[in-house]
Structure formats: structure tokens, C-alpha cells
Amino acid sequence: MQSPRLFCLCAIFLLIFSSFSSFANEAFRLPQHTHLSKQAVHLNIDPQKQVFSGVTTLHLSFAKPTDVISYHSKALNIKDVYLQYHGKRYPLTVQAPNQYEIVSHKAPLKLKDSATLHIQFSGNLSSHHEGLFRGREQAYLLTQFQSMEARGVFPSLDEPNKKSIFKFSVSTPIEYDVLHNTRVHSITKQHATKLTQFKATPRLNTDILSLAIGQFNATPLDTGHLKSKVYVPKRIPITLPTYFNQIVNASISHIETYLDAPFPFKKLDFIVGNYGSVAAMENLGLVSINYNQIPDLDATDKAHCQFKKLIAHEVAHSWFGNDITMAWYDDYWLNESFTEFIAAKVIQNLYPNQDLCTYTPQSRAFKDDNSKAMPLVFDVKSRKDTLAYGQLHYTKGRALLEMLEQAVGERAFQSLMRRYVDLYHGQNVSTKQFIKLFEDPNLQSVISSFTRQTGYPLVTLSRHNNQIFIEQKDLFNRPEQLWTIPVSLKLWDGGKISTHKLMLSQHKQKVALNKDVKAVFLDAGGVGYFRFVNQSDFEDIPIHKLSRQEKASFNDNLQALAITGHVDFMKYTNALVTELNLLQLGTPRADEIVSTLIDAYLEHVQLNSVSPYTSYLQKHIKLKIQWQQALEKPYGNSLMKLYGVYMQDSNAVNAAKRVYQSGEHIGHAHFDAIVMTLAKNATNEEYKSLIQDFSAIPTTEKEAFLSGLGYVDSAFKAALYYDLLLSDETQGMVIDYRFQFPIFNPALRVSSVQLINARKNEIFNRISSESLQWFPYNFLLACSDEQNKAVHQLFESWQSISGLKSKLSIVSDGIEQCTLNSERIGKSILAASPHSKQ
Ligand SMILES: [Zn+2]
Known part of the structure; x- marks a missing residue:
């Protein structure tokens, strides 16, 4: 998945x-001695109705005699259960599932070898995209069973190692087609009903079963x-x-x-x-x-x-x-x-x-x-x-x-x-x-x-008294962490390139390298799951001698070192901007640098630094952009985001307005970037009218439009945006993570807390508690003590939501980490733009 x-x-x-x-001390697994050799499932489904029903027969086999029959069932209404054993029928009392959705029946006698279990049941379509659910367009039904959701559609042994052969049949109103893992065996039509029977599946686990019901091309x-x-x-x-x-x-x-x-x-x-x-x-x-x-x-x-x-x-x-x-x-x-x-x-x-x-x-x-x-x-x-x-x-x-x-x-x-x-x-x-x-x-x-x-570790190469050492250190300062790390050093003697592989399993080890080595790169192949610093007196291998994967690793590592203070942040930014100025727009590296600059706004440039950082970019980026042309090219997307949303460049903003006003935005390849730019630069009245446009936007554009509208610059707009998220206009759309978009703006983080707090009841009504536990992640980019405090205050009254506390603690940890780094980064930005206004 x-x-x-x-x-x-x-x-x-x-x-x-x-x-x-x-967890309560209760078995969360089905008995390991019970197997499902095959299962027949018949479902009656009308996509226009909320309720479906079915019957199923489970052919069970037992590796040892048992007097307990168990299976999974989630939110199903089980009507009738009976056991067929040695030619006799034994009705079983309907039981409620335990907290792990396992139903257990006491068998009327000790069962050996095999038995069949017959269950009649009904269920409801899921209101989320799991189990059996409606596509947002309402006209079709789909399934998503991974993980542990098949049990919400039919009772089964819903565990990955209970592979079995399934034989499905589905009755629907005559106008619908049914798709399944296997091909159709037969279709029988009677009056207004169509029975689609499928061929048996190969042995498979329930998570990868599938149905689709609707009309398809x-x-x-x-x-x-x-x-x-x-x-x-x-x-x-x-x-x-x-x-x-x-x-x-x-x-x-x-x-x-x-x-x-x-x-x-x-x-x-x-x-x-x-x-x-x-x-x-x-x-x-x-x-x-x-x-x-x-x-x-x-x-x-x-x-x-x-x-x-x-x-x-x-x-x-x-x-x-x-x-x-x-x-x-x-x-x-x-x-x-x-x-x-x-x-x-x-x-x-x-x-x-x-x-x-x-x-x-x-x-x-x-x-x-x-x-x-x-x-x-x-x-x-x-x-x-x-x-x-x-x-x-x-x-x-x-x-x-x-x-x-x-x-x-x-x-x-x-x-x-x-x-x-x-x-x-x-x-x-x-x-x-x-x-x-x-x-x-x-x-x-x-x-x-x-x-x-x-x-993950930080791997450092150093040299003392003519001896070369390689060492590892946990980047999160946990002294007990120790990895066994395969490290591959790329070496250069001024002429030839070679590699030296070693296994770093201690905190610090000696490395024996040839005497003629002049330059090194610590991540040959660009595959190392570690950050690296070359503190030895070997030079860094010239970047043109690195493979494309290695260059990607080099650039990414350099960024990390700039954020963590091993390299000055603006020295790094300057190198990026200088490189960008020499590149042709649309090359992958130019796209990558533009994206890195956008990410910097999201992750590293905090409230006091936005203006000097923007001035710096305005002064030093020398790209000549013809917006009309750029918006016809793929690279126009990230360029519009950087210039329109973050640098708020008037030419970019006007270009976005032109597209929108001319009606060309529908189906435009950069619709998302255009809406983001409009949302950020609109007056309050203009923003209100954008919000009103949402209902008339074609369905295919709604996802991008709804996200784009969240890139706002004032609490007034953020309030309108949150109201839109919680309105009927967005029914059927995932809204939970979209609360983060206004929060991307460092100026709105504290006010967003208040706006969310004021809408707590609506949020609780709209988002399932399973999803609500992730809500703190909307603040993942927060980055100051004040913001951290506000976030904690907001979620104080949410603590009853299972799982939320641990998510909040991860987010809070990230905020603290960012706060530490941001001070250093902020100083570096100010130092690079001494004359800019704050
Ligand atoms: Zn996958």
C-alpha cells in the first residue's frame, strides 16, 4: 500500500x-492451530443503500483438537451462526467480539480435523475510505481491507498468515458491474437483480481481497x-x-x-x-x-x-x-x-x-x-x-x-x-x-x-597523529545507541577513483587507507543511512567526480549540516543560489534547488527571518522569468510557489491573477500553485470570493483548490478557511491534515491555535477519533517556545483521545529541535542581510 x-x-x-x-492482557491473535482452508462469501449490495448483507461458509481445519471456534468480525450484525460437523448441525449463540474484534464460540464438542462454520450477517458501508465505502462521486463502491478491515465486510480469519482460497458472489441491482480479484465465473440476471459469481482466488490473505461495484469503462x-x-x-x-x-x-x-x-x-x-x-x-x-x-x-x-x-x-x-x-x-x-x-x-x-x-x-x-x-x-x-x-x-x-x-x-x-x-x-x-x-x-x-x-547516526572521518579514525554518534544524543553500519568510502588519489568498504560497529575505529589518498567522500553510492562529516585533512572529492546518486546524497547531507550548524546556513543558501543562477530552468537540479528554497521557508525560516531571507533571495536570484511561458512548463509549478506564495513577487502574483480571471485555471497544470498564490496575496474581499468559488469548481479540481486556499497570510482568512473545511461543501473529502496549511505560515501559528480551539466541537463531529489522534501533526512545523506552549494548551482538553498524547510528544520534540536550530539559522540569515528591514 x-x-x-x-x-x-x-x-x-x-x-x-x-x-x-x-493493551489489556488478552489474546490479540486467533488460535494458531486453526486454519481456513477455503471460504465462500456471498454479499447482497445495493450501492444506493447504506446497509448490505451476506452469508459466508468458512471451511476450518484444526492442527489439534479444539473446543473453541474463533474468527474476526468488526461492526457487523451477526444474525445466525451454526457449525456443521460430521454431518450434524450445531447452532451457536451469537457472541460479541472482544476488543481485538475476535468472536469466540465454545464448541458443543471437541472438534478434530475439520468443520464448517456458517454465518449470516449484515453491515454498514464505512464512512471512511476503509472496508466497503462509497467513492466520493457516490456512484460506485470500493474496498480497502489493509489492514484488518476485511472483517468489517464479512466475518473471516483476518490475519496475514491465514491465507486461504476465497470464492465470492455478489448480488446487486441489475445496472451495476462487480469487479473482484478473480475473473467472473458466471452472471445470472433475474428481474432487477444481477448475481455475479467469481472464480476462486489463489491462496491469499484477506488484506488483499478487493471488490468494486459500479459502472466502469x-x-x-x-x-x-x-x-x-x-x-x-x-x-x-x-x-x-x-x-x-x-x-x-x-x-x-x-x-x-x-x-x-x-x-x-x-x-x-x-x-x-x-x-x-x-x-x-x-x-x-x-x-x-x-x-x-x-x-x-x-x-x-x-x-x-x-x-x-x-x-x-x-x-x-x-x-x-x-x-x-x-x-x-x-x-x-x-x-x-x-x-x-x-x-x-x-x-x-x-x-x-x-x-x-x-x-x-x-x-x-x-x-x-x-x-x-x-x-x-x-x-x-x-x-x-x-x-x-x-x-x-x-x-x-x-x-x-x-x-x-x-x-x-x-x-x-x-x-x-x-x-x-x-x-x-x-x-x-x-x-x-x-x-x-x-x-x-x-x-x-x-x-x-x-x-x-x-x-540514525552521524559518521565522522578524522585524522590524529597520522592515524585515520571513523566514528559514529547518535544524532539525538542517546549514548546507548550503537549501529552496525556498512560504510563505503569513495577515494581519489588525484587520478583514479576507488572505494574502500568497512563495517563500523563500534563507537570509534581505526581505518587503514592507502597513503596516496587525497580526497574522500563518505557515502559511495549515496545509499548510507547516516549523515556524515569529513573532519580529516583529506579534501572532499570534487562534486563532478560523484555519481548522480552520490551528488543527491552530498547535497542532502550538506543541507542537514547547514540546519544542524555544522555549516553556516546562509553560506549553504548562497551556494544553492549561485548554482541556480547558472542552471537552465526546468533542469532537474534547478527544480530541486527551487524546492529546497521553498522547504527552507516551510521548515527553517522563522517569523523574524522571513523578510531578510526574502530580501536576500530577491537580491541574489538572477532568474529572468517570463511568467506566461513559465506557466506552460512543468517547472512553472514550483517557481510559482516560490515567487508567488513565498517571495510574493508582484509579477508572479499578477500572472496567477491573469490565469484565474481568464478562466484558464480549470484544468491548468499548475492550478494548485495558482490558487496558493491567490490565497496568499488576496485582499480579504478577494479571498471571500475565492472561498465562494469553491462550490462551483469542478469535482476534479476540488482537491487542489481546497489545499491551495489554505496558504493564507492572516487570521481573518485562516478563520474563513477553517469554516470552509468544516462546512458541508467538503463532505467526503479528507480535511484533517488540511488544518496545517495556515499553520505553515509562522505568523499564524499562535492564532491558528485559537481558531482551532473555537471550532473544537465541529472538528470532533467531523473527524473520527482514530484520525483525531494525528491532529497535533498539523503543528509539526511550529518552531518556538511560544508556539510550543500554545500547542500544548490547545491539546490539553483533547487528552482523552486515544493515541493523541504520544503524537503530541513527537510533535513537541520536533518543535524543540527546530527552536534550537532556528536561533542559529536566524542569526545566519540576519548576518547575510544586514540592511534588510525586519
Ligand atoms: Zn506497498
């Missing part, structure tokens, strides 16, 4: 996850014997990028070759729809894709790169996740890291010049991995715990695999992966079993130290 919030900075919210729930893909199709609800106008078919085929063939294992299943269709905050989901044979992930043709290379990677990722799940499945939810990183690892390889191989989005996964992970983050492997007992899955399971996990690959060598690592796939084909795997693949205890320790510990 992937959450779209992982893809944009607007979505820092939900990026760091944690949860420290306390189907586009065939050329995928050989798989005969794939892409389904889109009829009312959604979607154009798939022309490369879609190519990326699906290339992913399959590349992964088949890499793993020397054929595509494990017989079907690979796709369904596009409104999946809320899920970007895509690997449901076996019917992969879900959120329509908001599909980039416009004129979107940036980065957006296309990310979409391609998303598709490669979902295809890769056929092996990692669907065929080889995590043993339990605490091994989720195995599902997601392997798919990210392989997806990056597919993109780098297929699009070597447009693969920037696949570099340095660690640099994203570093943003979230601190002392309060969750380790990759952590205890999961309930659905609530799985909400702690964050981008680290993707980015940190992949970075870890890449470090291992570099340590053992590409070929040797490929052999290991092939062995893994061969050994565990069709089964479930735990982290322990993965670790056992590696015979070298050092490598085992690499995996355990990075999956069990949070944060």
Missing part, C-alpha cells in the same frame, strides 16, 4: 507515526496472457499516461529476470477510483490506484517518475506481499521495503535519465526518524497500531536493503533475493527469517540495529 501523503511536503502530517497504546492493456484491463468509474474523466502499459510490462519482465521467478498469478487488472488517503493498494489481480495519483501529461518529470515508481511498486507486490507475505503486521516493512527496492531498480533501468525520484530514499526518511519515531519492527496488536506505519517502512526499509546490497555486492545480493523468493514462495515470512538468510553476523547485526532502533 502507499499513502499519497508520503509524496508531497504539504503532507508532512502523518509522516512520523507512533503509537504507544496499552475498461481499457485493455497489452500484457500478453495476463490480458490486463484498467477500470475507471464511468463518471471520472481520467486519462492514463501513455507509458502506463510500458511500465506495467517492464516492471513484470524486469522483476521476473531479477528474481528468476515468473509472475506468480494469472491476473493483473487495475481499478482507478477515489481511495481517500491511500495512493495505491496491491490487491491481488485488481490493483487499486487513487485517481489523484495520476499526473497530468504536462506534470513535472518528478511527478511522472513518482507515478511510474508507484506502479512498479504495486506490480512488485505480486512477489513481495501477495506471494510472500509478512508473517504478522510487525513485519510490514518486509512487504514495503522490498517493493520499493525493486521498483527503484525498474525505474532506473527503464528511464535512466528520468529517475531522480528514486535516489536517496534515506533523505526523506531522515525527516521523520528521530528518537520518538517508531522502529521498523514494532509490536502491533490492533488496527490502531498499524496506523503507525509511516514512510519509514518504505524509505528507511529500502535504504537498509541498499546498504546491504552495497555491503555484499550487487550479484551476491541478487542471489540472496532469489533464494528468499524460492524458499518462501506462497508463504509468510518474519524479519527473523529474513535475517537468517545472511550468514555473516555483522550483516545480521546491520539489519537488527537499523530495524530495532530509531534515529
Whole structure:
């Protein structure tokens, strides 16, 4: 699965996850001796109705005699349960599930070998994008079962290691089509009802079952014997990028070759729809894709790169996740890291010049991995715990695999992966079993130290008395943290480049290097899950001698050093601006620098520094921008954000106004940046009229419009914005994380606290308590003692929300960290712009 919030900075919210729930001492797992050999599920669904009903038969087998029958059921109304055993029927009393949604019946006698369980039930459509729910367009229903949500649609053994064969049939009003993991076996029409029966599934876990009910357009893909199709609800106008078919085929063939294992299943269709905050989901044979992930043709290379990677990722799940499945939810990183690892390889191989989005996964992970983050492997007992899955399971996990690959060598690592796939084909795997693949205890320790510990080390190279040392230190100052780190040094003797691999497992170690070494780079390959400083008297390797991945790592590391005070912040900014002035607009590096400057406004430039920082950029950036032309190019997007929203440049603002007033904004590739710029620079009256425009904006544009409207510059506008979020106009849209947009503006952080406090009841009515626990993340970019205090005061009366306290503590930790750094950064900005007004 992937959450779209992982893809944009607007979505820092939900990026760091944690949860420290306390559990009653009660079994949270089904009995391990009970297996589900097959299950038949029949559902009666009318998309116009809120209630659905069904009957199911579970064929259970028992590894040892038992007198307890258990299964999962969540918010279902169970009407009738009976057991069929040795030809006899035993009615069972309907029982309520326990806190882990497990229903247990005392069997009337000791059961041996096997029995069947028959359950009649009904349920309600979910009001969130989980279980069985309505697409926002109302005309179709979709499902999202990962994690632990299948049990909200039918009773089952809803655990990843209870793989089984499922046979589905669905009755609907005659005008609807039903899609499922497998192909249709038969369709029977009677009066106004249509019964769609499906072929049995391969053995799979409940999380990757899927249904879609509605009217769909189907586009065939050329995928050989798989005969794939892409389904889109009829009312959604979607154009798939022309490369879609190519990326699906290339992913399959590349992964088949890499793993020397054929595509494990017989079907690979796709369904596009409104999946809320899920970007895509690997449901076996019917992969879900959120329509908001599909980039416009004129979107940036980065957006296309990310979409391609998303598709490669979902295809890769056929092996990692669907065929080889995590043993339990605490091994989720195995599902997601392997798919990210392989997806990056597919993109780098297929699009070597447009693969920037696949570099340095660690640099994203570093943003979230601190002392309060969750380790990759952590205890999961309930659905609530799985909400702690964050981008680290993707980015940190992949970075870890890449470090291992570099340590053992590409070929040797490929052999290991092939062995893994061969050994565990069709089964479930735990982290322990993965670790056992590696015979070298050092490598085992690499995996355990990075999956069990949070944060990441700072690696330093130094020289004293002609001896070279390498050392590690926890960036969060926890003395007990120690990692086993595969480090690969890139060396230069003035002529030749070479690499030196070592395993850093102590706090400080000696390194033996050749005498002729002149320059070093501490992260050869750009895959190290650490920050690094060269404090030795070796020079840094000239940047043009680094690979593109290494350059990405170098730039990212330099930024981190500038934020943490190892390098002066404005010296670093100046280097960026100088580099930008020499680049052509639209090159990936120019885009990257513009994005870095935007990020600086979001994360590092605080209230007193906004004006001098802006003056500095206005004075030193020498780009000549023709706005009309720029807005027709992909790079116009981030340029409009930097100039229109942050530097409030009048030419940019006028260009945005022109587009909006001429009506060209509908369907405009940079609609989001244009709305953000208008919101920020509008008068109060103009802003009111923008808010009024929301109801008339076409559905396809509403998501971008609603986010863009949040980039405001006054408490007056922020109040209007929050009222819009809480109004009926946004029903069916995810509003929780959008509260952060006004808070991006350092001038509005304290007043936003008051505005939110005044709307507490409406917020509680609108957002489920499961989601409310993440609300403090809206303040993740807050950055002063005063703001920290205000945030704590706001949430004081929210403490009854389960899980909120730990989220607040992570946010608060981030605020403190930022406050410490911001003082130094602020001084650096002021020093660089001594004449600017404050
Ligand atoms: Zn995934």
C-alpha cells in the first residue's frame, strides 16, 4: 500500500507515526492451530443503500483438537451462526467480539480435523475510505481491507498468515458491474437483480481481497496472457499516461529476470477510483490506484517518475506481499521495503535519465526518524497500531536493503533475493527469517540495529597523529545507541577513483587507507543511512567526480549540516543560489534547488527571518522569468510557489491573477500553485470570493483548490478557511491534515491555535477519533517556545483521545529541535542581510 501523503511536503502530517497504546492482557491473535482452508462469501449490495448483507461458509481445519471456534468480525450484525460437523448441525449463540474484534464460540464438542462454520450477517458501508465505502462521486463502491478491515465486510480469519482460497458472489441491482480479484465465473440476471459469481482466488490473505461495484469503462492493456484491463468509474474523466502499459510490462519482465521467478498469478487488472488517503493498494489481480495519483501529461518529470515508481511498486507486490507475505503486521516493512527496492531498480533501468525520484530514499526518511519515531519492527496488536506505519517502512526499509546490497555486492545480493523468493514462495515470512538468510553476523547485526532502533547516526572521518579514525554518534544524543553500519568510502588519489568498504560497529575505529589518498567522500553510492562529516585533512572529492546518486546524497547531507550548524546556513543558501543562477530552468537540479528554497521557508525560516531571507533571495536570484511561458512548463509549478506564495513577487502574483480571471485555471497544470498564490496575496474581499468559488469548481479540481486556499497570510482568512473545511461543501473529502496549511505560515501559528480551539466541537463531529489522534501533526512545523506552549494548551482538553498524547510528544520534540536550530539559522540569515528591514 502507499499513502499519497508520503509524496508531497504539504503532507508532512502523518509522516512520523507512533503509537504507544496499552493493551489489556488478552489474546490479540486467533488460535494458531486453526486454519481456513477455503471460504465462500456471498454479499447482497445495493450501492444506493447504506446497509448490505451476506452469508459466508468458512471451511476450518484444526492442527489439534479444539473446543473453541474463533474468527474476526468488526461492526457487523451477526444474525445466525451454526457449525456443521460430521454431518450434524450445531447452532451457536451469537457472541460479541472482544476488543481485538475476535468472536469466540465454545464448541458443543471437541472438534478434530475439520468443520464448517456458517454465518449470516449484515453491515454498514464505512464512512471512511476503509472496508466497503462509497467513492466520493457516490456512484460506485470500493474496498480497502489493509489492514484488518476485511472483517468489517464479512466475518473471516483476518490475519496475514491465514491465507486461504476465497470464492465470492455478489448480488446487486441489475445496472451495476462487480469487479473482484478473480475473473467472473458466471452472471445470472433475474428481474432487477444481477448475481455475479467469481472464480476462486489463489491462496491469499484477506488484506488483499478487493471488490468494486459500479459502472466502469475498461481499457485493455497489452500484457500478453495476463490480458490486463484498467477500470475507471464511468463518471471520472481520467486519462492514463501513455507509458502506463510500458511500465506495467517492464516492471513484470524486469522483476521476473531479477528474481528468476515468473509472475506468480494469472491476473493483473487495475481499478482507478477515489481511495481517500491511500495512493495505491496491491490487491491481488485488481490493483487499486487513487485517481489523484495520476499526473497530468504536462506534470513535472518528478511527478511522472513518482507515478511510474508507484506502479512498479504495486506490480512488485505480486512477489513481495501477495506471494510472500509478512508473517504478522510487525513485519510490514518486509512487504514495503522490498517493493520499493525493486521498483527503484525498474525505474532506473527503464528511464535512466528520468529517475531522480528514486535516489536517496534515506533523505526523506531522515525527516521523520528521530528518537520518538517508531522502529521498523514494532509490536502491533490492533488496527490502531498499524496506523503507525509511516514512510519509514518504505524509505528507511529500502535504504537498509541498499546498504546491504552495497555491503555484499550487487550479484551476491541478487542471489540472496532469489533464494528468499524460492524458499518462501506462497508463504509468510518474519524479519527473523529474513535475517537468517545472511550468514555473516555483522550483516545480521546491520539489519537488527537499523530495524530495532530509531534515529540514525552521524559518521565522522578524522585524522590524529597520522592515524585515520571513523566514528559514529547518535544524532539525538542517546549514548546507548550503537549501529552496525556498512560504510563505503569513495577515494581519489588525484587520478583514479576507488572505494574502500568497512563495517563500523563500534563507537570509534581505526581505518587503514592507502597513503596516496587525497580526497574522500563518505557515502559511495549515496545509499548510507547516516549523515556524515569529513573532519580529516583529506579534501572532499570534487562534486563532478560523484555519481548522480552520490551528488543527491552530498547535497542532502550538506543541507542537514547547514540546519544542524555544522555549516553556516546562509553560506549553504548562497551556494544553492549561485548554482541556480547558472542552471537552465526546468533542469532537474534547478527544480530541486527551487524546492529546497521553498522547504527552507516551510521548515527553517522563522517569523523574524522571513523578510531578510526574502530580501536576500530577491537580491541574489538572477532568474529572468517570463511568467506566461513559465506557466506552460512543468517547472512553472514550483517557481510559482516560490515567487508567488513565498517571495510574493508582484509579477508572479499578477500572472496567477491573469490565469484565474481568464478562466484558464480549470484544468491548468499548475492550478494548485495558482490558487496558493491567490490565497496568499488576496485582499480579504478577494479571498471571500475565492472561498465562494469553491462550490462551483469542478469535482476534479476540488482537491487542489481546497489545499491551495489554505496558504493564507492572516487570521481573518485562516478563520474563513477553517469554516470552509468544516462546512458541508467538503463532505467526503479528507480535511484533517488540511488544518496545517495556515499553520505553515509562522505568523499564524499562535492564532491558528485559537481558531482551532473555537471550532473544537465541529472538528470532533467531523473527524473520527482514530484520525483525531494525528491532529497535533498539523503543528509539526511550529518552531518556538511560544508556539510550543500554545500547542500544548490547545491539546490539553483533547487528552482523552486515544493515541493523541504520544503524537503530541513527537510533535513537541520536533518543535524543540527546530527552536534550537532556528536561533542559529536566524542569526545566519540576519548576518547575510544586514540592511534588510525586519
Ligand atoms: Zn506497498
